[in-house]
Amino acid sequence: MAIDLLYFAWIREAIGCDGETVDPPDNVTTAAELIDWLSARGDGYADAFADKGRIRVAIDQEFAGLEKPLAGAREVALFPPVTGG
């Protein structure tokens, strides 16, 4: 099923766009698996996701752990740890 991806901060810069719509295969069921699948798409992706410990996720605009099932998610955002305030 199609998922809208959003990228922020240095992940956006490494990949070279602020988002895209993807249609991952059925065996991609969690955010971590989505990241692995994206990493195989090319250098920018591999660079952006080289250290999964530095990746944070929001699924349908809710912060989520990397192991959270995507379960029909419409929008997944991938970004570094937040640094506001």
Place this chain on the structure above:
Amino acid sequence: MMPVIRLQHAVFDPVAECAKLELGDAGAVASFTGLVRGEGGLVALELEHYPAMTEEALKRIAADAAGRWALAGLTIVHRVGRMAPGERIVFVGAASRHRGDAINAMHFVIDWLKTDAPFWKREEFADGHSAWVEAREGDAVQREKWSDRTKKGCRGAAPLSGK
């Protein structure tokens, strides 16, 4: 109590924000203003955020604070975009009958804002290089210290005198 939450490019006036908080049923107003530090040759700070999510994240933090302390008012103003050293970035103001609720709520909101709202800072320096600010482990520690306090415990202590 309806929290006031604003995301904006424009500068804000902390004095005016505090004055508005005084108009409610308040005996105390506590506020925090965060500024761009101009250290290390910094010439600009760029604040990126996740527009569809940011306001909701701030509303959630505000609602959490309102559930923990008896507040007469709560204001969060966070700027986005490009800022120069010395400029204001963020304002948190809380009003309550007695000082403890306002001070604790203000402190809680700024601590949680650091870890639970989708903002990212990029620093630009005089020599032309720029770098994304790394999250500080201390921020997560600051956030967690609020988990140790029960909701009632924060407002349970009787005031020793006045406000």
